[in-house]
Amino acid sequence: SCKVFYAKDPLKIVRAQGQYMFDEKGEEYLDCINNVAHVGHSHPYVIKAATKQMELLNTNSRFLHDNLVQYAQRLTATLPEKLSVCYFVNSGSEANDLALRLARQYRGHQDVITLE
Numbered sequence: 001s002c003k004v005f006y007a008k009d010p011l012k013i014v015r016a017q018g019q020y021m022f023d024e025k026g027e028e029y030l031d032c033i034n035n036v037a038h039v040g041h042s043h044p045y046v047i048k049a050a051t052k053q054m055e056l057l058n059t060n061s062r063f064l065h066d067n068l069v070q071y072a073q074r075l076t077a078t079l080p081e082k083l084s085v086c087y088f089v090n091s092g093s094e095a096n097d098l099a100l101r102l103a104r105q106y107r108g109h110q111d112v113i114t115l116e
Contacts, residue, residue, distance in 0.1 A: 016041030035092075 072086040
């Protein structure tokens, strides 16, 4: 499955820190794929927040929880009034699928243009 990205010899990444990923031989690679521009890999604040949440509850957004509502309220308070609804999903693929379904429902069209 890695042939999509690497014609030969796929990378075996074993750890990451900040904007870098490291292979099994210790070779360093700049990560330009995995959304690390936000905070980077292994960010201490994110690790602390995730650990705190997992000590309380480790699940995805399919169940109701006050934290989801509070987060949605904090998030929408920073946005224009028209952007007042949040959809929480667990992956980029799921987000893309939902966006496509919402757009098709709203516009009434099935056509899609994508970039390769």
